[in-house]
Amino acid sequence: MVTDSAHKKFSIRTVKVDSPEFKDTFDLEHELYRSYLTCVHNFKESECTQEQFKEFxxxxxxxxxxxxxGAYHQQYYLDDTLIAVGVVEILPTCLSSVYFFYSPSHMNLSLGTFGALLEIAYLRELNRSRPNIRYYYLGWYIHSCGKMRYKGSFSPSYLLCPELYTWHFLDDTIRAELSAKKYQRLNKSTE
Known part of the structure; x- marks a missing residue:
């Protein structure tokens, strides 16, 4: 039996933060953000104000x-319903994935991982006209945080040593070290 849900249309709208299009959807985005934070991260309603959303x-x-x-919001729609938002910044050498939030009723779709894949596709599209924009930055990686650990499944991934500011390939050795002890100096040299 085919249901109506099998015939949904998926679309992405990329809107610059300062644009009229963004301002037109601000309330809709804020409501999705509030729902995400309260349901997925157990925030209190008072912690999810429009002002906090705007500042963050x-x-x-x-x-x-x-x-x-600049900063853009990639709005993911299923038919006319906003189901997720990926906040990205286009910087001189990279696409930075700032934050991703989604409708808790679509939690089963792994939208964070799906969003990351679509952001990588967007980066490749940008790179065709701007060859200097060639890196994808997934932001903070906190190995002990299960909700962030998916970032380490993208390869190649590199982590920045917090002491010497050198980049290190995220491999099984580093994963094991981070599992054993949260804080790690990734650069093992004695310099």
Whole structure:
């Protein structure tokens, strides 16, 4: 038996934070964000205000430029329903994945991983016209946090040594070290 849910249309709208399109969907995004935080992360309603949302995810690091650089919200729609938002920043050499939130009723779809794959596809598209934009930055990786651990499944992945600021390939050895002890100096040299 085929149900109506089998005929849903998926679409992504990428809107710059300062744009009229973003302002038109701000309330809708905030409601999704509030729902996500209260259901998935057990936040209190009072911690999910529009002001907090605006300060956390709606600032543009390049506010006075006509260039492509800046903060964008990639809005994921199923038919006309907003089901997820990926917040990204286009920077001179990378696409930075800032945050991702989704409808708790779609938790079973692994939208965070799906979003990361779509962001990688978006990076590849950007790279065709801007070859200098070639890296994908997944942001903070906290190995002991189960909700962030999916980031380590993308390969190649590199972690920055917190002491010497050198990049290190995330392999099974580093994973084991991080499992044994949360804080690790990844660069083992004595310099």
């Amino acid at each position: 995810l709606c600032d543009n690091p390049y506010p006075d430029t006509d260039d492509i650089y």
